[in-house]
């Protein structure tokens with residue numbers, strides 16, 4: 001049913017999620033860590049997109065608009081201020097967001113990333129609802145090695161650094177999509193349905209990151225895709241003691 005959605009994602013990823021990770025993720029005692037980590041991943045996805053926009057494409061007014069949009073979610077995640085009631089209706093922009101006029105790819109990047117940011121904040125809200133419904137105490141948890149591991153490979157000059165970060169964004173989105181599909185059948189029905197509902201937007205996020213990377217690059221980016229694809233596959237398959245949404249093979 002989701003094969004046409006997942007086929008390009010599975011082709012893009014150099015290696016499927018190890019069965020041992022799925023076995024670990026199925027365990028009821030790991031549900032709390034999975035959901036708490038997932039919540040933070042949604043926020044990080046929004047924050048990384050905003051970081052890229054700030055650095056490369058936004059006007060000062062756009063920076064303020066999006067920083068304000070994100071603030072209540074960050075306050076919850078880092079200071080535990082608020083809940084699903086106080087966050088309700090907060091994911092709204094009163095004005096459209098404009099790119100800097102000196103940035104040739106700016107408006108395309110702004111349009112794609114603003115949609116992505118708002119979708120990730122919506123996902124954050126949906127994960128928080130599930131956390132509250134399951135009476136899971138919320139505490140922030142330290143980040144996995146995954147994103148950091150890939151960011152080590154980013155080149156230090158522009159626009160290559162931007163292109164690398166966009167390719168990494170594509171890998172994170174694609175792997176998330178693949179893992180949602182893998183674990184959905186093994187989770188409680190409501191959470192499983194929610195995970196399946198995420199596939200479409202995460203598949204588009206992967207595609208948007210990749211399109212932006214190729215559009216901004218003057219040269220073919222296949223070798224960089226291969227480079228990060230190998231790094232990503234290593235992080236997802238090598239032994240990893242720290243079970244998280246994007247962790248490696250459990251030991």
Ligand SMILES: [Fe+2]
Pocket residue numbers: 042045119120123198202
């Ligand atoms: Fe998401």
Ligand SMILES: [Fe+2]
Pocket residue numbers: 045120173201202205
């Ligand atoms: Fe996403």
